[in-house]
Amino acid sequence: MITNYERYRLYEILPGLTIWGTIIIGIALSFFKPLIMIYVIIVFDIYWVCRVVYFSYYLILSWRRFRLALKIDWMSKLKNECPSWVEKIQVVMLPIYDEDYEVVSDSLEAIKHSTYSAKKIYIVISGESRKLKHWIEIQSLVRSHFDGVFADLIFCTHPAGLAGEIPGKGSNINYAESEFKKYADARAWKYIDIIVSIFDIDTVVHPQYFSHLTYLYCVHPNPARSSFQPVTLYNNNLWESPSVLRVMAFGTTFWMLFSVARLDNMVTFSSHSMSFQAIVDCGGHARDVVSEDSRIFFQCWLTNHGNYEVTPLYIPVSMDTVRADNWFASLKNLYLQQRRWAWGTENIPFLMYAFRNHKEIPWLKKATILFHEWEGKWSWAVVAVLITILGRLPLWLANDEVRQSALFFNAPFVLENLMTIAMMGLLISAMMGMLLLPPRPTKQGQHKYLFMLLQWALVPVSLLLFSSVPCIDAVTHLMFGKYLGFNVSQKSRG
Numbered sequence: 117m118i119t120n121y122e123r124y125r126l127y128e129i130l131p132g133l134t135i136w137g138t139i140i141i142g143i144a145l146s147f148f149k150p151l152i153m154i155y156v157i158i159v160f161d162i163y164w165v166c167r168v169v170y171f172s173y174y175l176i177l178s179w180r181r182f183r184l185a186l187k188i189d190w191m192s193k194l195k196n197e198c199p200s201w202v203e204k205i206q207v208v209m210l211p212i213y214d215e216d217y218e219v220v221s222d223s224l225e226a227i228k229h230s231t232y233s234a235k236k237i238y239i240v241i242s243g244e245s246r247k248l249k250h251w252i253e254i255q256s257l258v259r260s261h262f263d264g265v266f267a268d269l270i271f272c273t274h275p276a277g278l279a280g281e282i283p284g285k286g287s288n289i290n291y292a293e294s295e296f297k298k299y300a301d302a303r304a305w306k307y308i309d310i311i312v313s314i315f316d317i318d319t320v321v322h323p324q325y326f327s328h329l330t331y332l333y334c335v336h337p338n339p340a341r342s343s344f345q346p347v348t349l350y351n352n353n354l355w356e357s358p359s360v361l362r363v364m365a366f367g368t369t370f371w372m373l374f375s376v377a378r379l380d381n382m383v384t385f386s387s388h389s390m391s392f393q394a395i396v397d398c399g400g401h402a403r404d405v406v407s408e409d410s411r412i413f414f415q416c417w418l419t420n421h422g423n424y425e426v427t428p429l430y431i432p433v434s435m436d437t438v439r440a441d442n443w444f445a446s447l448k449n450l451y452l453q454q455r456r457w458a459w460g461t462e463n464i465p466f467l468m469y470a471f472r473n474h475k476e477i478p479w480l481k482k483a484t485i486l487f488h489e490w491e492g493k494w495s496w497a498v499v500a501v502l503i504t505i506l507g508r509l510p511l512w513l514a515n516d517e518v519r520q521s522a523l524f525f526n527a528p529f530v531l532e533n534l535m536t537i538a539m540m541g542l543l544i545s546a547m548m549g550m551l552l553l554p555p556r557p558t559k560q561g562q563h564k565y566l567f568m569l570l571q572w573a574l575v576p577v578s579l580l581l582f583s584s585v586p587c588i589d590a591v592t593h594l595m596f597g598k599y600l601g602f603n604v605s606q607k608s609r610g
Contacts, residue, residue, distance in 0.1 A: 120469075125597065127465030131490060132595035135497045135588060142506040150510035151518050157507045158530055164499065168541040171374055175541075178377035178430075179548060182347060185430035190327035191231040198334035205310045206237045206326055207296065207392070211288040212317045214247050217257045219318050219436070222352070224262055232326035234266050242272040242292035246283070270299060278403075282601055286408030289314055289401040297396065308340055310392035314401070314409075318436040319387045320352055328431040329389050336427060340397070341420050343413055344389040345382065346429040348372050350437045351554040355564065357437040358446050359571035363578045364454070365437045366549045376428030381488035383413040384426060387433050390416075394424075406600060407460040414463055417485070418470055422477040434554075447582075455586035459593075459600050461493045497587040500579040507531060546572045 118126075145153035194201050208227060212220065220241075228234045241258065243251030255271050262269060274291045281287040293312075300310060311333055315321075325346065333339045350365035357365070375382045384390075386409055395401070398415040401408045417424040438449035467489065471482050511528065546569060553568065593600055 124465055124469050127468040128462075128597070129595050130468075131461050131464050131493055132591035134490075135494055135591055136595075138494070138498050139501060139506070139588075142502065143509065146506065146509040146513050150514040151521065153506075153510040154514075157502070157510070160502055161507070161531055161535070164503070165537050168537075172541050172544050174374045174377040175370055175544060175548070178347075178373040181377070182373065182430045182432075185328065186322075186324070188324075188328075189231075190324045190331055190431070194327055194331045194334070198331060201330050201334050203309050204330055204333065205305060206232065206330070207240060207310055207312045208237060209240045209242065209289060209292050209296070209312060209314045210317050210319075211242045211285050211292065212251070212254060213244055213288075214250050215317050217254055220254060220258065221261065223315065223317060223319055223321075224258065224265075226320040226323075227326075228262070228265050229323060230321065230326050231323050232330065236267055237326065238267045238270060240270045240272065240292050240296055242274055242288050242295075244274050244276070244283075244288065246276045248273075270296065272296075281403045282405070284406060284408075284601065285316075286401050286405055286411075287403035289408065290403040293395055293400040296392075300392065307393035307396055308391060311339075311389060312392050312395060313387070313389040315387040315433070316435060318352060320434045322431045322433065325429070325431050325433065328429055332427055332429065333391075340391045340393040341416075341423055342390070342425050342427045343384045343394070343416065344427050344429050345372075345376060345384055346387065346389075347376060347432040348386055349432045349434045349552060351434040351552070352436045353439050354437060354554060355557050355560050357439040358443055359567065359574055360578050360582065361437045361439060361446055361450055362568070363571055363574050364450060364582055366545065366552070367578075367583075369552065370545055370548065376430065379426065379428065381485075381492070382426040382428070383410045383489075385409055386435070389429075405462060405466075406456055407462060410460050410463055411466070414467060414470075414485075418474055418477075421474065422481045422485075450582050451586050454582055455590045456600070458493065458496060458587035458590035461587075461591050461594055464490055464493070465594075493587065493591065497584055497591060500576070500584040503535075504576055504580055542572060542575060 142153065142156075145156065210220070210223060224239065227237060227239070230237070239262075241254075243254060245251070251273065258269065258271075272292045272295045274288045276283070278287070278291070281290075300307070311329065313326075313329070329344055332344060336342055347369065349369055354362055354365065372385065388409065390412075394416050395412075398412065398419045402411045402415065405411050413424070413426065438446065438453050440446045440449050464486070467482075467486055471477070471486075474482075549572070550565075550568060556562075556564065590600065
């Protein structure tokens, strides 16, 4: 009889098996049945063009909502329409490892200058005992500069080596949540009235973020059954970052804009907000996984029998690209960041295993959420490979008999026309990228705008080397049980 461990390992193998199976079958067909592979590639490219049109529609829709949300005075709207807002308690959790004080300070300054009073916001900063000297210095600097600014400054020191943990953001947040629970219980606060924002330490909020968040929380029919996801921009050090980092950063932002408009397959990503009631009910952010930001959504979804959602916030937060001190280190950071994000594949075996204990959830709901998660990782890994390499391989390897066929003669023109149509999505992205640019620093010349346009020519290479390859790397590690730890992305400004 199969053991639970063996069952879980089987589930961990399956996502990578489908990805490697696609690649291996594509290569085999290119060698032995190139005509069939040409048909497959044409069908796939037609499918991908449809996906690009679909993506572009929702991207434009989301962009319009995004621009509209920025024009609304959310604090006035909150005061006029939601009298219960005064009962809400805003809490911001900021896990820190070894980041510079400048990064911490910028995040706190942004919260301080919110339209929502800083005096009503509780700041929880959680450092690591592994970096105790640095952490003590950060505490001292924060106290000296921000004492009396917020409702309270709460400092937690996450001990090293706790049982059942892996070092990383998830275990740090989990410990901070347990410590904050004691703080809230001592004041007899209702968990449903506590709105918790879990931010990466480099998160710089828009001035209207907390006003918009509180408004949506108050008007939501069941806020304990929803997370609240902002649009993530990577604007903090965008002008100073290499072109490849900027392209990938914009790609993540556009994916977020697309996702918040669609909703049907949206999960929490990076910085997000939610009810403390939901956090307590699901046991807090996972302390033994890398992808704690998405895992918390699935934990809540299962705890609430499939009745949990993500509410989009069209007010943005801004974060850093993974720029380092030199070009090579920046690219390495980018690769490791993308691999860490792709490690979210670990949610697939988690869901498959958990489904056996949640028979109350309709099978269609289970199948839908599993499909979206699985198809997303499959596309992430193989689409760039199919378009840039496997799409050309059968044309290179075809024998003389195949080369005489009408399909072979017409295939390059068909593929070229399909990819030309698909370029529409790239053009839309380039235009939106220019509109999303933060103000140009004075030390950056006017010519940098031209680079911001020309950088989109790097998309094919970027998608292959810094999207597909790290995703394949991650799922392959998972297949063989070579579990990845949490790598902290170095981020540099100036």
